[in-house]
Amino acid sequence: MPPAASPRRASLLSDDLVQHLIPVGQVDVLVGLPTLDNVSTVEPVVLAVHQAIARAFPRTRIALLNSDGGSQDGTQDVVRRASSGSADLLLASHTLRTMHRVVAPFHGLPGRRAALRTIFAAADLLQARAVVIVDPSAVDPSEEVLAALMREVLTGGLDFVGQAPGRHPREVPLVTQLVRPLLEATLGASFDDPLDQQFALSGAFVARALAASIWDDEPMRAGIDLALHADAIAGGFATAQLATRARTRVSHAARPGVRESIQQLVRALWSLLGRHESLWLDGHPAATPRAMALESAEAASPTWDTAAFERTFREGVHQLHGIWQDVLSPATVAALDAATLRQPAGLGLDDWTEIVIDFCVAWRTGRFTPDQLAGAFVPVYFGRLAEFVRDTATLDAGAARERLNRVAHAFAAARPALVTRWMAARASGEHR
Amino acid sequence: MPPATNVDWYKDAVFYQLHVKSFADSNGDGIGDFPGLTSRLEHLEQLGVDCIWLQPMYPSPGRDDGYDIADYCNVHPGYGTLDDFRHFLDEAHRRGLRVIIELVLNHTSDQHPWFQEARSSTSNPKRDWYVWSDTDDRYRGVRIIFLDTEMSNWAWDPVSRAYYWHRFFSHQPDLNYDNPEVREEMWRVMRFWADLGVDGFRVDAVPYLIEREGTSCENLPETHEVIRTLRARLDAHAPGRVLLAEANMWPEQVRPYFGDADEFHMAFHFPLMPRMFMAVRLEDRRPLIDIVERTPAIPESCQWGIFLRNHDELTLEMVTDLERDYMYDEYATDPKARINLGIRRRLAPLLEGDRRRIELMNSMLMSLPGSPFVYYGDEIGMGDNVFLRDRNGVRTPMQWSGGWNAGFSAADPERLWLPIISNPVFGYQAVNVEAQRRNGSSLLYWMQRLVRVRKSSRVFGRGSIEFLHPANHRVLAYTRSLGEETVLVVHNLASTAQAVELDLSSMAGAIPIEMFGGSIFPRIRAHPYAMTLGPYGFFWFRLRWL
Numbered sequence: 001m002p003p004a005a006s007p008r009r010a011s012l013l014s015d016d017l018v019q020h021l022i023p024v025g026q027v028d029v030l031v032g033l034p035t036l037d038n039v040s041t042v043e044p045v046v047l048a049v050h051q052a053i054a055r056a057f058p059r060t061r062i063a064l065l066n067s068d069g070g071s072q073d074g075t076q077d078v079v080r081r082a083s084s085g086s087a088d089l090l091l092a093s094h095t096l097r098t099m100h101r102v103v104a105p106f107h108g109l110p111g112r113r114a115a116l117r118t119i120f121a122a123a124d125l126l127q128a129r130a131v132v133i134v135d136p137s138a139v140d141p142s143e144e145v146l147a148a149l150m151r152e153v154l155t156g157g158l159d160f161v162g163q164a165p166g167r168h169p170r171e172v173p174l175v176t177q178l179v180r181p182l183l184e185a186t187l188g189a190s191f192d193d194p195l196d197q198q199f200a201l202s203g204a205f206v207a208r209a210l211a212a213s214i215w216d217d218e219p220m221r222a223g224i225d226l227a228l229h230a231d232a233i234a235g236g237f238a239t240a241q242l243a244t245r246a247r248t249r250v251s252h253a254a255r256p257g258v259r260e261s262i263q264q265l266v267r268a269l270w271s272l273l274g275r276h277e278s279l280w281l282d283g284h285p286a287a288t289p290r291a292m293a294l295e296s297a298e299a300a301s302p303t304w305d306t307a308a309f310e311r312t313f314r315e316g317v318h319q320l321h322g323i324w325q326d327v328l329s330p331a332t333v334a335a336l337d338a339a340t341l342r343q344p345a346g347l348g349l350d351d352w353t354e355i356v357i358d359f360c361v362a363w364r365t366g367r368f369t370p371d372q373l374a375g376a377f378v379p380v381y382f383g384r385l386a387e388f389v390r391d392t393a394t395l396d397a398g399a400a401r402e403r404l405n406r407v408a409h410a411f412a413a414a415r416p417a418l419v420t421r422w423m424a425a426r427a428s429g430e431h432r
Numbered sequence: 433m434p435p436a437t438n439v440d441w442y443k444d445a446v447f448y449q450l451h452v453k454s455f456a457d458s459n460g461d462g463i464g465d466f467p468g469l470t471s472r473l474e475h476l477e478q479l480g481v482d483c484i485w486l487q488p489m490y491p492s493p494g495r496d497d498g499y500d501i502a503d504y505c506n507v508h509p510g511y512g513t514l515d516d517f518r519h520f521l522d523e524a525h526r527r528g529l530r531v532i533i534e535l536v537l538n539h540t541s542d543q544h545p546w547f548q549e550a551r552s553s554t555s556n557p558k559r560d561w562y563v564w565s566d567t568d569d570r571y572r573g574v575r576i577i578f579l580d581t582e583m584s585n586w587a588w589d590p591v592s593r594a595y596y597w598h599r600f601f602s603h604q605p606d607l608n609y610d611n612p613e614v615r616e617e618m619w620r621v622m623r624f625w626a627d628l629g630v631d632g633f634r635v636d637a638v639p640y641l642i643e644r645e646g647t648s649c650e651n652l653p654e655t656h657e658v659i660r661t662l663r664a665r666l667d668a669h670a671p672g673r674v675l676l677a678e679a680n681m682w683p684e685q686v687r688p689y690f691g692d693a694d695e696f697h698m699a700f701h702f703p704l705m706p707r708m709f710m711a712v713r714l715e716d717r718r719p720l721i722d723i724v725e726r727t728p729a730i731p732e733s734c735q736w737g738i739f740l741r742n743h744d745e746l747t748l749e750m751v752t753d754l755e756r757d758y759m760y761d762e763y764a765t766d767p768k769a770r771i772n773l774g775i776r777r778r779l780a781p782l783l784e785g786d787r788r789r790i791e792l793m794n795s796m797l798m799s800l801p802g803s804p805f806v807y808y809g810d811e812i813g814m815g816d817n818v819f820l821r822d823r824n825g826v827r828t829p830m831q832w833s834g835g836w837n838a839g840f841s842a843a844d845p846e847r848l849w850l851p852i853i854s855n856p857v858f859g860y861q862a863v864n865v866e867a868q869r870r871n872g873s874s875l876l877y878w879m880q881r882l883v884r885v886r887k888s889s890r891v892f893g894r895g896s897i898e899f900l901h902p903a904n905h906r907v908l909a910y911t912r913s914l915g916e917e918t919v920l921v922v923h924n925l926a927s928t929a930q931a932v933e934l935d936l937s938s939m940a941g942a943i944p945i946e947m948f949g950g951s952i953f954p955r956i957r958a959h960p961y962a963m964t965l966g967p968y969g970f971f972w973f974r975l976r977w978l
Binding site: 011012013015018019021022024025026121122124125126127 | 941943945949950951952953954955976977978
């Protein structure tokens, strides 16, 4: 009989971390805390995790793994200190089992994706049935939310439970104007907030995700949360989202600017459409995540500086006119020019939808680098942002929400054109 | 119904062998039957096995445990009706259990109407369905299989005043496969059962179908041609059904029965079984490694069937005289336990009821290459009765409970077809399913877990094997690999704790995860991997590169 193959791969877990995981052994739940310079918020987050476990799962085998992406602000020390147990916490409640707390030393490329990969690999090694990824930057973390996330995967038979923060419809416009409607139009469904950083996963989902290409795909480096949410939908996993209160987040990590963030996100979004094209081109819509109520709160409407949005839009159109003529149809370029000349400037829904599709198709042809396209997309987005913010400025939340429905409908109506043009781009374009 | 698309399902399956008459009696006549078996399917579903192998359930005078068939298209009236069988089959399929049945191609009972017709007149159309001769000197030199009872392979028929050929008992005349009508009729039999929905056939006494002067009358090319034709017709008519060969021979002799994946899907690996017992008794891995390494490669779609015990004696035909003497001395000190060239004992008594050794043997069974067969009752450690005739001592009624007749039958004990095991060690009051279901640390629960762990990876049914050769000969270690998945298996064959250093340098970087408990072991490095094992202890590790 032939000798066994000896697969050699780079280690995802450092030897030091493996040594720490050996005494942990098999667990039911792994709570993953991916940190990166979260010193100001992480302590209450860790305490909330402890409270959630002590009150809701005192008999369950649980470990807490802090996977740090390279903090320089002492985050790991705070986690160690918080994990050692405060007197108040011990008096209030305790678990029956030893809860292992592991602080993983920095290993590999810095960033949230590397931290999540470490957590996923550790969960796989520990054969965790459920993994809860905790947001370390929430100002007012909720033990109820953490317990509910844990419960729905551990005992509810779900594979991916996200959050649907109760935001005002004018908030997170990048999600409401682009990410969510585009995912719904292609995959057939989306989480309310597919960029959210707190969610719970089944062991089966973690094993699948660990084997996926998202860890080596450069555009996914900054879009890992989006990739995981989308993979759960596209992969046919049992999904749900908990309605929660929107929480303030604070991060001291060196964050990219707004422009760069938008560019990173659209690159990730296009890459996602490419990864899942066999699914959405076939026209088999994925199931919508089951809605589950937990908290309710009506957030206040945010205020925006529309003048700045308009300025960015006009300047960008002027500077990037050359690229747009290659990417967009002549009619769309004309509409774009007209939109910059209007007072006030901004992009209506029809033009916006058309332009988003043009950019997706241009990405699929492979004739432009993703960086080129993403850079050219930024001012367009600001044009749409200016229009949306102005259009909804005087509306109440209900009416503003209705505007979001129109966006979803416009993208859904554009789906046949997107499919046709995407397939044509795939057939004629370069290999991507 | 199990998924029909998975045509090579048998490669991952765990089989469970049972005899209807010994399993459960529903009507209180002392004989197990199909309604009784149907009522006990939950036990098999919980155990986690995939396929039931039914021993002969045909009408039969019962002079060879049902292997003397008198009607190929019906069930023994003592076991129920054909409708009872259909209901059983439907219920098994509903639970995800497949069913293969016995098919005795080589011979019939002398009570079969075909033989009765054949002997009635030399001009009868069925006359040529059997092998006749005016003298008993044809095929001289062909070995006699049942030396204890038979003097010749020819028997005199006083009715038609001629000799007929039989390789087994004289009441089992061999069919004449040179006659196309016989081949056509046996295909009709297979089609009948396939159309009912059975998932395959365990074909008995395969090598003896054809006779030719001047040969051993075994394994002849014409026999392979018969098998190839039947396989092709079965594949075309009912894809996904399995043919399993019984050929008690060396693996290199069995190999031709796989053909080019166009004869049998599966064949039993007979010589492996005694060597597992021998390795544990000798506390030395060598006998086992020798036989596995001697086993030739088989086509991708084919599979070995491996087992610890079955309805026959622990056969010692495939061992040397020296080895046979050793096995008799160690496992059959009581001469009554010896029969033919083997030992008529069940697994638990052979291992003196030692739970650790029972677990060790089952661990080897479930992790070596092949699909494992579990013999009914061995999952609870049932005992045997060497005082019963022939091999009936290992065919006694299943012990379901500590109640009346072990829960097997409501009949008076005197009516049971065989007495229940009642001794203080293995008797039904000490060893039964009900008691073990109430005890989370019972052998039954352990077996259930073993089956589940085996089924958690396809590496066991389909993977390659590579033995490790640590200096400590009491330790049997091997890897099973399939694609990117590798499992490391380590057994301590000794009754004492052992330390061992394994050269796992080719797997450096992997992290071993113990498969039964999920415990994580230190990462493998280029240097020898040290390990200690308790008496008869073992580990299965899934290797992960994380």
